[in-house]
Amino acid sequence: MKKKTFAIFVGPSVFMMVLFIAAPLLSVLWQSFHVTQPVYEQVEVEICTPGLLGSVCTTEMKTRPLLNDNGKILTETTFVGLQSYRNVIEPDKLRTAIARGSWRDLMNIRFWSALRFTLVFTILTLPLVLGTGLLIALAVNNTLQRIKGPVIFVSLLPFIITPVIGALSIRWLFLGDGILTAGLEWWLDRDIAMFAQAWTIELMMYIYRVWHVAPFAFVVFYAGLQTVNNDALEAAIIDGATRWQRLRYVIIPHLMPLVIFLTLIHLMDAYRVFEEIVGFSASAHVISLQWLTYEFLLQDGTGARAISRASASAILTMIGIAILLGVPLRRVWREQRGS
Amino acid sequence: MSSSALRQPMSLKALSNGFLAFWCFVAAFPIIWIAVMSFKTPVDAFDSNPFRVIFGPHTRANIGGLSIIDIILGLALAWILVRQAILWLPGKVAEYSPDGRTGIPWLIGGGVYALASLALLVVVLPAALTVLNPLLGPLGTNILGLTTGHYEAVWIDRGFTRNFANSMIVTTGVVMVSLTVGTLAGYGLARSDSVIAFWLLVVALVFRALPHSVLVSGYLPYFITSAEWLAPIFGDGAPTFYGKPWAIIAVLVAINQPFTIWMLRSFFLNIPAELDEAARVDGCSHFGAFRRVIVPVMWPGVITTGLFSFLLAYNDFLVTSLLLDAQNMTMVPAIANMFNRETTASDEVQAIAAAVSITAPLFVLVLVFQRQIVSGLTAGAVKG
Numbered sequence: 137m138k139k140k141t142f143a144i145f146v147g148p149s150v151f152m153m154v155l156f157i158a159a160p161l162l163s164v165l166w167q168s169f170h171v172t173q174p175v176y177e178q179v180e181v182e183i184c185t186p187g188l189l190g191s192v193c194t195t196e197m198k199t200r201p202l203l204n205d206n207g208k209i210l211t212e213t214t215f216v217g218l219q220s221y222r223n224v225i226e227p228d229k230l231r232t233a234i235a236r237g238s239w240r241d242l243m244n245i246r247f248w249s250a251l252r253f254t255l256v257f258t259i260l261t262l263p264l265v266l267g268t269g270l271l272i273a274l275a276v277n278n279t280l281q282r283i284k285g286p287v288i289f290v291s292l293l294p295f296i297i298t299p300v301i302g303a304l305s306i307r308w309l310f311l312g313d314g315i316l317t318a319g320l321e322w323w324l325d326r327d328i329a330m331f332a333q334a335w336t337i338e339l340m341m342y343i344y345r346v347w348h349v350a351p352f353a354f355v356v357f358y359a360g361l362q363t364v365n366n367d368a369l370e371a372a373i374i375d376g377a378t379r380w381q382r383l384r385y386v387i388i389p390h391l392m393p394l395v396i397f398l399t400l401i402h403l404m405d406a407y408r409v410f411e412e413i414v415g416f417s418a419s420a421h422v423i424s425l426q427w428l429t430y431e432f433l434l435q436d437g438t439g440a441r442a443i444s445r446a447s448a449s450a451i452l453t454m455i456g457i458a459i460l461l462g463v464p465l466r467r468v469w470r471e472q473r474g475s
Numbered sequence: 476m477s478s479s480a481l482r483q484p485m486s487l488k489a490l491s492n493g494f495l496a497f498w499c500f501v502a503a504f505p506i507i508w509i510a511v512m513s514f515k516t517p518v519d520a521f522d523s524n525p526f527r528v529i530f531g532p533h534t535r536a537n538i539g540g541l542s543i544i545d546i547i548l549g550l551a552l553a554w555i556l557v558r559q560a561i562l563w564l565p566g567k568v569a570e571y572s573p574d575g576r577t578g579i580p581w582l583i584g585g586g587v588y589a590l591a592s593l594a595l596l597v598v599v600l601p602a603a604l605t606v607l608n609p610l611l612g613p614l615g616t617n618i619l620g621l622t623t624g625h626y627e628a629v630w631i632d633r634g635f636t637r638n639f640a641n642s643m644i645v646t647t648g649v650v651m652v653s654l655t656v657g658t659l660a661g662y663g664l665a666r667s668d669s670v671i672a673f674w675l676l677v678v679a680l681v682f683r684a685l686p687h688s689v690l691v692s693g694y695l696p697y698f699i700t701s702a703e704w705l706a707p708i709f710g711d712g713a714p715t716f717y718g719k720p721w722a723i724i725a726v727l728v729a730i731n732q733p734f735t736i737w738m739l740r741s742f743f744l745n746i747p748a749e750l751d752e753a754a755r756v757d758g759c760s761h762f763g764a765f766r767r768v769i770v771p772v773m774w775p776g777v778i779t780t781g782l783f784s785f786l787l788a789y790n791d792f793l794v795t796s797l798l799l800d801a802q803n804m805t806m807v808p809a810i811a812n813m814f815n816r817e818t819t820a821s822d823e824v825q826a827i828a829a830a831v832s833i834t835a836p837l838f839v840l841v842l843v844f845q846r847q848i849v850s851g852l853t854a855g856a857v858k859g
Contacts, residue, residue, distance in 0.1 A: 142669065142672070293506055305509045318524075
């Protein structure tokens with residue numbers, strides 16, 4: 137294909153990606169070093185209150201935002217260097233927390249607690265998702281041909297459901313005296329409030345994520361199982377391999393490229409954990425990095441948005457995903473080069 | 476697996492099927508359960524006894540419900556309708572589409588059939604049953620509490636129809652634009668082995684990993700002030716991007732592009748290059764070959780990719796909640812808002828009804844397109 141035709145085919149897509157992905161990235165970087173604020177002026181105001189003997193007047197210094205000709209609030213943008221980053225990671229509090237060796241102090245800083253949760257969430261759910269997906273795939277592969285279709289249909293439901301709604305639906309099962317809370321209370325014989333403390337909410341988020349993504353791993357593994365070489369399996373049987381050994385030494389190595397694929401996708405997606413926080417209303421107890429940025433972007437009481445801090449937190453989030461993906465991607469890269 | 480050596484002992488089979496049954500239960504339970512809850516009064520919906528949730532005694536006593544005969548006739552009618560849809564409808568559609576193009580006849584036929592079925596189930600059957608129930612004694616008394624009140628409250632009083640319309644505008648726009656742009660790019664990338672194409676794909680993969688909040692922090696200030704910085708170009712008529720559905724469409728299309736081009740590329744790689752080369756030998760340009768030879772055979776891949784674009788736009792919370800105003804809110808952020816306010820128990824069940832309303836179209840989607848969804852999920856993985 138000639139360069140020009142290629143450019144025309146790819147052009148619109150590249151244009152969209154440059155305008156709406158690459159350009160915003162640059163602007164986020166720029167915003168994280170600058171702060172846009174209303175310009176304030178100090179004015180002397182005389183406030184008079186009617187008293188018994190004529191009015192009593194006091195003068196006060198007041199700050200008020202400057203208005204421009206159209207009556208809009210005048211803003212100015214200043215370069216602040218790393219100040220926004222400092223506001224996000226709060227190095228002073230971090231230092232005291234480390235000096236005192238207090239984990240609790242560290243977790244009181246929103247950024248560090250968000251980072252802690254996001255990383256634990258990403259790493260912990262990975263083996264659970266892969267394991268559950270593989271188990272379902274093996275079980276479906278093993279079952280009657282007739283019920284495979286319906287089973288795949290049911291399995292796709294948790295995957296396809298809107299994440300916020302999925303989280304909400306699990307929340308509703310536990311809400312108040314919801315049946316699952318009641319069931320757990322009956323089983324453990326103690327009072328349970330699933331939404332009162334951080335660790336139960338966190339646990340539910342892990343369970344929800346595995347429920348939500350395991351079907352994807354299942355479908356991918358199931359497709360992989362269809363291409364397992366039967367000759368290799370039979371050879372293994374002749375060599376006296378047990379069922380477990382066949383799984384361990386024939387089937388799993390065959391699925392290894394898929395494991396890497398799923399790991400990469402899972403790292404990308406789980407690191408973005410966000411909808412769970414909305415669905416479980418967890419923001420008072422547990423937050424994630426995406427939620428931190430989201431919170432800065434929301435309007436505060438005065439209608440202002442902390443754009444600069446949001447940008448700083450976004451850049452830090454991005455550095456995190458780069459490090460997280462860097463390790464497995466470099467391995468894939470080397471293998472590709474090697475082969 | 477034909478070999479007898481691969482036969483499994485009974486215990487293993489039982490274990491694996493038992494696990495499968497357990498998984499199916501876990502997968503479906505939350506969804507089925509909120510569907511059940513949405514038809515009950517709050518007292519029943521949040522009862523700790525599951526049987527009271529299912530049978531809804533409070534709902535039955537205060538609002539009404541279904542009798543045995545209602546349930547039997549309802550299920551029978553539904554079963555007949557589904558059977559007819561599978562056995563009779565395809566033939567009828569084929570009859571009215573002589574040239575083999577079944578797209579539009581399916582749309583019309585399916586739409587008419589769905590509407591007729593709905594009318595039968597919701598209007599004709601209940602009318603007949605109000606006459607029939609009193610005549611049948613014990614069979615005609617209500618045993619299952621059921622109320623559609625929460626759905627009426629959500630859709631009519633709370634204006635969820637507007638949110639639904641907004642969702643439809645955004646999803647349709649995203650699917651159309653993202654497929655048009657993505658198909659061209661996917662084809663170009665599949666048929667080019669240049670270094671640029673390779674790097675484009677790598678960069679797209681990097682973009683795929685970006686958290687969406689990063690991008691939104693890039694857009695938000697510019698979207699809010701767009702009327703100001705566009706004023707030099709467009710004058711006073713400069714649009715504000717913030718809150719506009721078409722701006723959201725552009726954003727979601729761009730966010731979805733990396734995934735779309737990767738997926739479509741893998742589908743185009745499966746279409747043999749000899750096909751368009753033959754057309755080119757016959758004197759077609761690249762575009763002519765694309766239009767005459769590739770377009771007719773590309774639909775399976777395009778439909779699959781379209782499904783995933785639809786899901787992304789339909790399920791999105793982060794982008795829509797930050798960039799749309801209350802007027803143009805789509806369904807998912809709307810329900811989260813509804814729910815984050817101080818709520819009474821009855822609001823809570825209304826939110827559940829809204830959640831079920833959002834999930835129902837997805838349910839139908841999986842029912843109809845199961846095969847395409849599975850092939851889409853595996854496309855990236857198996858073919859690399």
